[in-house]
Amino acid sequence: MSEETAAPKAADQNEAFLERAKxxxxxxxxxxxxxxxxxxxxxxxxxxxxxxxxxxxAS
Known part of the structure; x- marks a missing residue:
């Protein structure tokens, strides 16, 4: 996997992780x-x- 495709994939994974955490x-x-x-x-x-x-x- 090239750096060009790895960065967006990592960003998507981070975003998905943050959504699950939220x-x-x-x-x-x-x-x-x-x-x-x-x-x-x-x-x-x-x-x-x-x-x-x-x-x-009492009663």
């Missing part, structure tokens, strides 16, 4: 946001259950 990073970000939302929901649910238990014991 997609992977965005997927990880979405997963982290989903995990954060799940943790918030679990915390709210736990707080609600604790309040209900306390209310039952």
């Amino acid at each position: 997609a992977s990073g965005l997927a990880r970000l979405a997963e982290a946001q989903s995990d954060t939302a799940a943790v918030r929901w679990a915390e709210r649910t736990a707080d609600m259950l604790v309040r209900r238990l306390r209310d039952r014991h």
Whole structure:
């Protein structure tokens, strides 16, 4: 392979790598946001259950 064809091919491979890395990073970000939302929901649910238990014991 000549240098003339090797450079564009390497550039294309680098571009493809960067696109895959970007997609992977965005997927990880979405997963982290989903995990954060799940943790918030679990915390709210736990707080609600604790309040209900306390209310039952108080009555």
